[in-house]
Amino acid sequence: MDTETSQTLDKFAQDKYKYGFVTNIDSDRPKKGLDEEIIKFISQKKNEPNWMLTWRLDSYKKWLKMSDPKWANIQFPKIDYQDIYYYSAPKGFEKKPKDLSEVDPKLIETYNKLGIPLEEQKVLAGVAVDAVFDSVSVATTYKGELEKLGIVFCSISEAIQSHPELVKKYLGSVIPPGDHSFSALNSAVFTDGSFVYIPENVKCPMELSTYFRINAEETGQFERTLIIADKGSYVSYLEGCTAPQRDTNQLHAANVELIALENAEIKYSTVQNWYPGDEDGKGGIYNFVTKRGLCKGKNSKISWTQVETGSAVTWKYPSCILKGDNSIGEFYSVAITNNFQQADTGTKMTHIGKNTRSKIISKGISLGHSQNTYRGNVSFLRKAHKARNYTQCDSLLVGNKCGAHTIPYIDSKNNSAIIEHEASTSKINEDQLYYCRQRGLSHEEAVSLIVNGFCKQVLQELPMEFAVEAQKLVSISLEGSVG
């Protein structure tokens, strides 16, 4: 490793969770707790049409009858849903600012700290960003240029106003509100998120990106993202998350729905770096995310890539429903858990159409006292002729206080379909470590290098900007627990 890299590592090592700052902005929030009044309040704040409010209230009624899913291999105290603020907006956001000059300079500063290219002139590579701060979408860059191509990239509350027909048609079509309790909760109280529509035969020329940040204390963040790729289109979408360092646990329950029509392709990448709690497992984000993509048309493709380093508890299964013939689903994941983090993550590939193909590459790394579980479901329905799946999940254990678990569910109802699954669990190879140490690397550097190599298969799937960040994140996550 060259000196530059190790300097970067040292720099990151010192400030550990560098996104742990709090921005002091007056925020406008209603009382704590969840009831119909709050939902009406949110709906009214966002000036939503009636059908949206009815949808929310229906979801709320469903949620009331449900209990939290219990099957995951995670332990956390019962969530008190009445002790959370469901809406928090920086003051003066009743009307969305028209351009950046109207936005609170403190907010802009926050995003600059996070390294988001909010101001267009500063952008080098051309990433269109929609930034969500607590519950509201702050600004969307590059809007004009995208509009020329007919691409809609805005916050979901804006889309409800401007494209109600699309929202009405697709919202909840992949993740029905009654799917499980977190999806019902999100459907009832979702505050903001991104909406993307790519028209027929348009290849989106730039990476679309959203940055989520929970700022206010005791706030839950419930964002909803809806991406529709019409026939023959292509889009690559990035998502990043951070939160300030706090002693109390915060809840994040997002829903992400992707719809790919005929010949369309969606690539969705996430670098999740919510605050993971301190060394003793105090604080941190509870991350209960439902992500699901529907390959609706023939020859469509959905690809999920995720790097999970944060959160006290991660509960996340980005999945694909391969409905169209010849459609493709992919899932690449790196999950690193340290200290007292718990992650139960994986994917679900449901093959419905003929010649559907899916590929799952999952890498789990456990350190400290953490528990890391891969949970995957691959099922071939009766009509999935000649469908194909390949799954590989590898786990790496560092230290003997942590646990690595692999729980795959494999179900085949078609005799021309082929499923392959392989998994391995091992510790860091002593020979590799010895080789690196011999060449003058410190133990920590050597481990970081080997882990980066272990994850390479996944990291190379990330778009350029994210790949660099992800590699740094991997190194930081290993900090303090090796040697």
Next chain:
Amino acid sequence: MTFENNFINHSKEYIFLDNETLLNQREETFKKIFQKNYDKKNNESLKNITITDLSKFEYFYKPKKEDSTISLIDNFNYEIRVVNGICKNYEDDNIEIRNLTNLDFKKFLNQNNNYLDDIIIDFNKIFLNSGFIFNIKSNSKLKIRLIHSTSDNFTIFQNNFVNFKKNCDVQLEHYFNFTHNSINNINYNINVEEGSVIKHNIFENFSNTNKLYLTSNTVCEKSSSYNQNTYNFSEGFVRNFHHALLNGEFANATLKGCFFLKNKNVCSNKTNIIHNAEHCSSDQTYKGILNDHSKANYYSNTFVHENAQKTEGYQLSKGILLTDNCSFFSKPELKIFADDVKCSHGSTIGPVDESALYYLRSRGISKNEAMKMIISSFIEEDLQNLDIDGAKIISNNLSDYLSSLVDD
């Protein structure tokens, strides 16, 4: 007959009626199932199984002692016939076998198999009506053929204790000989003491009106080796649940099996290995061929405790689906808390390899014949442990099974 009636009316026929603690335990277990309070997560392997078969049945148990036999083929070769759950009491220099009596309640009081949490074992506890204790003495080198025969309409709930003392070398062959309409819930507690080497082959082949729920719970001590192979050709329902606990260093456990299903048959398999000591190795491999409308599932699990360093644990599940109407579900699970381990699992489900079939067909072999060759080679490695008699049985069963394959 309902579950409740069975429990109340036939409890006089069960053993250990004079022990209050055991009766209370039985009552509690009954209530747990009756009120559906059992842990559904631990019992997900029973998802496709009609549990009512084990609760709402016609209870019938009237065994005669004189039927059971023990014959010595030569000095080291035994044939033990267990008829309707009863065996003949016998002892010589090598083995000792006797039926459970009410005086054996201590074995049950000390029995701590709650970690197995399986509803089939709970049913076994509730309706327990027979069992035997089988000791194989130290340093003996034996071949034992154990045959379970069950007459028409019998319901057998049996709990057996097999103890292999130090340094024995035993080949145990297990057969099931059922006539009609029997329900057999048989639970084996196997203890393999230091230095013993056990080969355990289980042949399951009976007609479709019978049901077999076979459970085994094996504890392996230091430097012992336990090697289990199940071969399931039966037309009746089979549930295999085999559990092994590696308790001493350098122990080794292998749980393997293959099953051949046709018509509307269902088969459920579950294996579980717990590594509790260093330098142990384990292997779980199940292979299945499914035809017609058959269904199978396989749940395997390797659990490595944090003190079980230098563990090697492997799992493999392979399924071949011959028609569009059969289905196979597998869940190979790894739970690992130690870092210096080598563990892996693999799982494949698919059709017969088209290119292999094409290769054989292009050499003038009929489709049926080619299928037979491919399927035989699929289980070839599982036949390594068998002696000539065992291999003959498998070979005959396999050709019976294959003859029912579609002709072209």
